Amino acid sequence: SSERRVKGAQDVLVSSTREDHSVVEGSEVVVEEISATDPSSLSHYEDNLREAGALPKLTSLLSAHRMALRVGQSITYPAVINGVISCINNMAMNQHNQKHLKDCIPALIDFASTDKTDESVQLASLQALTNLSVNSEYHTPYTKLVQQLFEYLDHGGHSVKLQALKVLANLSTNEQMVPHLLAAKAPACLLSLLSPDTETDLLIRWTTILANVIQTVKDRGLTATSLPHEYKAPSPETTYTALYGHVTLQKLKSKVFVLCRHGNTDIRHQASRIHRCLT
Template sequence: MPNLLREHGCLTQLSQLLRQQVQNLSNMSHNASAVEDDPEKSKMSEKFMNLLATAINNLSSNEQNHKQFEDCVPMLVDIALEEETGESVRLSSLQALTNLSVMEHHHNHYTRIIQKLYHFLDGQSPGIRLQAAKILVNLSCNPELVPHMLAAKAPACVLELLRTGADEALVLRWTTFLANILTTVKESHLSASSLPPDDKAPSPETMYSALYGMNSIGQIKSKVFLLCRHKNENIKHQASRIYQMLNSK
């Protein structure tokens, strides 16, 4: 079915519909009085956007469709970054961005959302937190993006997500993410001077400082040492990777 839809141009039409809808929402956000006068129209636009993002998410599970969806990636990033975006639309957009980040083809569009993904991890929505973590895991497999991740302001939950009693799905993604970027730091010989200045947060606040700072490295090692005994074998494996990387730094 996905091949049939692709051959008949449905993926291109979805991209065009998404572009139109993003423009419509942008116009509405700049015309607050119009939204107040017609709240039903705003609600329908959000519902339609949700359907579009969900359709792109479903079709992007087939990696052969990723090329046709390249134009959608920056638009989905814009939607996720927009403060006015509702939670359901934001979640659908992040789900699509998760599938579209499995391969490295479109990773150049993701650098500007890294900081926001950290912000989402500090949020209250379990679904959005998990999707943010999944995207970070996918991006962390690309060594070229790791300096950007290290340069961004670290989330406040760096240690919280290493607690043995924290949500397993989040802990697994977070430990995988950390293990991946720590491995790249070692293999690529990255240091604080390797961080891109345009993306860099104040030095004490960077993800690099959160991992390698004198006040934090010991706390992280203590947390992951306990996770090395976790009942979840995958978490145990990723925690062991982190512990090994921090000890070899």
């Protein structure tokens, strides 16, 4: 039953006081128990899991796998690490759990960014990072991830691209993160994504991100000199230049003007926000 699964997972997590390499060996048990639990049933037991100290143990499991990755080992059993990340993702849906899981963020960023994991691990990591980026209080570590998120827009499959956009959408609501978005190397698809033919789920999020960023630039009077130096691309390649360069700015205005008549209400709204800020 779901109750037995969660209780078993709780017992394994809470009683585990061994060294990290032993924790990894036992991770399959936790993964099987919590991942096999229906999310609606799991939510009923989340308070018990949290109060019993299970969430730091999930962080320890993830950190152990991360350590193996950082010393040059490839992920031998992606299903195991996917399960650990899935557990974290499920628990992170509850905002009360997020402060106990924030220490997972650097490890999740590593898994989302490295080429030593397959796409399933990257996608699972991005899903967890999406839930943990709802609260702007935890955004600071994400500055390291911004460039990779933009690269996923150019090279990721649809699912990875969509999840990257969801993370970027959360980050774009934070005025403190906008300069970091502007400092990153612009995705090559920055303008092409603004086509009326782009899949609706992608286009809604991309127009929302750009509307948030451009609104913040206007409200705060940001310029090229406002961009942080950490993780900054060469000036001609930054997202700021891609948005506000003389040639690209005119193309951007034309693109969003067309989208102001899009059939989707949300896309029309976000395109109109962009157009108003640029004119």
